[in-house]
Amino acid sequence: MMLLLISTVLCIGIIVSALLAVHLGNTVSAAISAGMASLFAAIIYLVLAAPDVAMTEAAIGSGLTTVIFLYSIRRTLTDGTKEPPEK
Amino acid sequence: MIKRATILLTLVLLGFLFLQMVVGYVPSSTLNPISRHYVASGPDELGAANIVTAVLVTYRGLDTLGEVAVLFISAAGVGLMLRRRTGEKAEEKQRRPSSELVGTAIHFLLPLIFVLGIYIFINGHLTPGGGFQGGAVLASGIMLLLLADPDTHLNHTIVHLLESVSGFGYVVVGVLGLVFAGGFLDNRFLDLGTFGELFSAGAMPIIYVFIGLKVGTELSAVLERMKD
Amino acid sequence: MSLSIEGASLPILVLTSGFIVVLIGLWGMMSRRNIIQIIIGFSLTDTGIHMLIVAVGYLHGRTAPIIDAAVDRARAVEMVVDPIPSALVLTAIVIGLGVTALMLSYAIQIYKKNGSLLIDECSELKG
DSSP: OHHHHHHHHHHHHHHHHHHHHHHOSSHHHHHHHHHHHHHHHHHHHHHTTOHHHHHHIIIIIIIIHHHHHHHHHHHTOOOTTSOOOOO | OHHHHHHHHHHHHHHHHHHHHHHTOOOOSSOOHHHHHHHHHHHHHHOOSBHHHHIIIIITHHHHHHHHHHHHHHHHHHHHHTOOOTTOOOOOOOOOOOOHHHHHHHHHHHHHHHHHHHHHHHTTTTSSOOHHHHHHHHHHHHHHHHHHOTTOOOOHHHHHHHHHHHHHHHHHHHHHHHHHSSSTTOSTTSOOOSTTSSSOSTTHHHHHHHHHHHHHHHHHHHHHHHHO | OOOOHHHHHHHHHHHHHHHHHHHHHHHHHHHOOBHHHHHHHHHHHHHHHHHHHHHHTOOTTOBOSBOSSSSOSTTGGGTBOOHHHHHHHHHHHHHHHHHHHHHHHHHHHHHHHHSSOBGGGOOSSOO
């Protein structure tokens, strides 16, 4: 019963994070929200008795993927000082 | 307006299909025959305590080889797309040096993270873990190094050498399994040892060491290429 | 062994959440204009599908497929969950990262060429 309650809270957390990730306008916040959804999913995998998958999802989904997104957002910022390249 | 209506219609139709899949779903109560065979004869035939590792490395070893190949292709693709073309020089941004707190913490934490990663993939056949998890933890350590000191450059010679040797070693172990034991990537050409020891399960630790090093170095190279 | 209400509802809960996250990711992919937000939607769809596969492999009241002090060898067939979906999802997560990295490097190149990240401005293939 307790396990079911925890799992319900976690699943609601995953769905809310996913909704935030596609709804927010700021791309950095959206990337971090997607990382949060991966983190809650890693805890759900532990409840579902799959520890290998939980470890992989925590390390790759909410660590490396978020950092790759943030690096590429940084490289594509339109700051006002740079001229856009010629078409 | 039309575009929004189309998107909504597509999502409603897909939602209806998914609903049909969920409503009639009855969770099974016993293992299906293939899983039963893997769980029952995995520890006896292969000597591994972690059955997911046994499935990934020996029973479905060819799929893992394909996955390592896909990861290699994607890393090569990232390296190709983001290479520095002639005439472009590196962007020189004024970066603040990181604070001393971060630098000291990194010097303390980085060896611990590397030891944790190596522990995870060496003990892949006994405890939860394995090559992919250990490689991801190694890449996270490198990521911490890149975040803390933005001017670090990895030594490309060592990274390329490790990656090539690991990939090649993985295929060599597979061929050794073909020559000396039952088939490609069979782990029984080395002695199976006692169940539960570190040096048991034949060639399975060796395969996982190669996979862990390859995945770790490959993801670190991808991270460094995407940084700038 | 009959399935109680508690035994059946954990996989069905995670199955439903997985399907909802897949739909949210698809909605994100179809309705956003910024390329990086489209790729975030793709990553969410991937996460949802992985949740689905792991939820299908769960059996009520059983533990992880590792043989140690808690699960002994002779009775393991009645005490562990399905190991095959875990192995499939492990591979899928790593490949998802590789594909996401490749897509993001394409996005960076498109930005360098066009000067903006909106897909409305990518006009090379239009007639």
